Amino acid sequence: MKKVAVIGTGYVGLVSGTCFAEIGHQVICCDIDRRKIDLLKSGIIPIYEPGLEEIVSSNTELGRLSFTDEIGAAIQASDIVFIAVGTPMSATGEADLTYVKAVAKTIGENLNSYKVVVTKSTVPVGTGRLVAQTVAENRPDSSVEFDVVSNPEFLREGTAIADCMNMERAVIGATSDKAAKIIAELHEPFNTTIYITNLESAEMIKYAANAFLATKISFINEIANLCERVGADVTEVAAGVGLDSRIGAKFLQAGIGYGGSCFPKDTEALKHIATQNNYEFKIIESVIDINHRQRLIMLDKIKEALGSVQGKHIAVLGLAFKPNTDDMRYAPSLDLIPALLEMGATVTAYDPVAIPEASKQLPAETEYGANVYDTLRGADACMILTEWNEIKEMDLTRARELLRAPIVVDGRNCFSLQEMEELGLAYYSVGRPVVRTPEHAVV
Numbered sequence: 001m002k003k004v005a006v007i008g009t010g011y012v013g014l015v016s017g018t019c020f021a022e023i024g025h026q027v028i029c030c031d032i033d034r035r036k037i038d039l040l041k042s043g044i045i046p047i048y049e050p051g052l053e054e055i056v057s058s059n060t061e062l063g064r065l066s067f068t069d070e071i072g073a074a075i076q077a078s079d080i081v082f083i084a085v086g087t088p089m090s091a092t093g094e095a096d097l098t099y100v101k102a103v104a105k106t107i108g109e110n111l112n113s114y115k116v117v118v119t120k121s122t123v124p125v126g127t128g129r130l131v132a133q134t135v136a137e138n139r140p141d142s143s144v145e146f147d148v149v150s151n152p153e154f155l156r157e158g159t160a161i162a163d164c165m166n167m168e169r170a171v172i173g174a175t176s177d178k179a180a181k182i183i184a185e186l187h188e189p190f191n192t193t194i195y196i197t198n199l200e201s202a203e204m205i206k207y208a209a210n211a212f213l214a215t216k217i218s219f220i221n222e223i224a225n226l227c228e229r230v231g232a233d234v235t236e237v238a239a240g241v242g243l244d245s246r247i248g249a250k251f252l253q254a255g256i257g258y259g260g261s262c263f264p265k266d267t268e269a270l271k272h273i274a275t276q277n278n279y280e281f282k283i284i285e286s287v288i289d290i291n292h293r294q295r296l297i298m299l300d301k302i303k304e305a306l307g308s309v310q311g312k313h314i315a316v317l318g319l320a321f322k323p324n325t326d327d328m329r330y331a332p333s334l335d336l337i338p339a340l341l342e343m344g345a346t347v348t349a350y351d352p353v354a355i356p357e358a359s360k361q362l363p364a365e366t367e368y369g370a371n372v373y374d375t376l377r378g379a380d381a382c383m384i385l386t387e388w389n390e391i392k393e394m395d396l397t398r399a400r401e402l403l404r405a406p407i408v409v410d411g412r413n414c415f416s417l418q419e420m421e422e423l424g425l426a427y428y429s430v431g432r433p434v435v436r437t438p439e440h441a442v443v
């Protein structure tokens with residue numbers, strides 16, 4: 001059993017801290033956001049993550065997991081301190097290290113015994129060294145030793161608990177064998193593959209992994225756009241391509257591109273790291289450009305379907321950047337809904353969990369439906385932006401009856417062309433032929 005402090009109780013810190021408690025460690029999760037800590041202390045989970053509430057509550061009851069905003073005291077009481085604060089995209093595209101630097105300073109100020117300082121946040125190569133320097137400069141007693149480790153996080157929102165408990169690999173970038181051993185032992189109960197490397201390589205592994213996945217998405221989206229021009233169906237192309245074990249079927253779903261708190265900022269940060277090092281990283285530049293263009297393709301599709309969007313009422317289904325999360329960071333809906341409103345449409349939107357967060361960021365004139373069917377009622381077209389099960393499994397016959405015009409523009413390829421054709425719904429999806437209906441006036 002190890003004594004662990006996790007600083008930053010967001011999607012990553014809360015989940016990983018809770019999972020470390022679940023495998024038997026003594027964990028204190030800390031945050032500067034007092035409101036978040038108060039909610040957690042009263043048993044309320046501030047984010048939507050399936051299964052999290054149950055394991056937070058069981059580990060709190062067992063006394064293995066606690067929450068505090070007294071960060072200094074938590075650091076002093078721990079042998080291992082994780083940095084899990086945000087590293088958002090700055091105006092120039094690089095990772096903003098303000099929070100990481102602030103935490104490193106606090107760790108230094110509270111270094112009362114040997115500790116391993118572990119960066120879990122996604123940070124540019126070189127940050128581990130900066131953390132080490134900051135901790136060293138701020139410690140009250142320079143004879144107190146510490147080590148820094150990079151242990152990037154790979155969990156995915158929506159399946160974060162399972163990703164953490166069945167971790168595929170733990171990457172440990174360390175400057176000392178002692179620290180590498182301590183962090184490897186910490187992970188032992190996860191029965192995962194431990195990959196030990198140096199600080200810089202561990203930091204780069206995280207960016208390389210996310211950039212590669214983003215590249216797969218942009219690549220299949222380019223194939224999708226070409227499929228539309230040559231009469232191929234990208235879902236069948238992706239299935240055929242994915243059968244090749246060298247390629248694999250994952251991350252080959254064509255759609256409106258990636259969003260969320262990681263891929264957009266991490267691809268931009270990697271591009272920035274390359275530029276800073278006088279390297280033109282051509283693939284990543286294209287991946288970013290393609291992803292941006294792919295979102296806007298939805299506007300072309302809705303214009304093609306309706307002729308003009310002016311004065312039309314659009315039902316938008318799905319607001320979060322992906323299903324099973326309330327995370328709205330870089331969600332396509334944040335670009336597309338304002339664009340529809342600017343083009344003179346009215347919008348009623350629905351998401352199973354993200355409306356409270358989305359309504360803080362979307363224009364005030366956006367209206368919200370109570371459920372899928374309430375949202376579709378009387379709309380001139382339906383636009384699908386997130387493939388929640390509730391949306392994929394909607395009763396299409398009922399949907400057709402509720403819509404004023406039977407038009408679906410689907411950015412996530414939720415339905416088969418055949419079923420839409422049989423139901424008489426005009427259907428514009430991504431990388432597949434358009435399904436047109438006789439009564440669909442504008443084609």
Ligand code: NAD
Nearest residue numbers: 008009010011012031032033085086087099121122153157
């Ligand atoms: P988040 O914004 O949800 O949480 C960050 C938390 O840190 C917030 O609660 C904030 O109040 C807190 N914080 C900021 N400054 C602090 C300070 N000085 N002291 C204590 N707490 C402080 O962010 P997140 O999504 O959990 O991401 C954290 C890091 O993990 C980022 O670098 C991100 O790129 C990386 N990451 C995220 C995911 C993901 O799916 N969200 C996956 C892998 C890696």
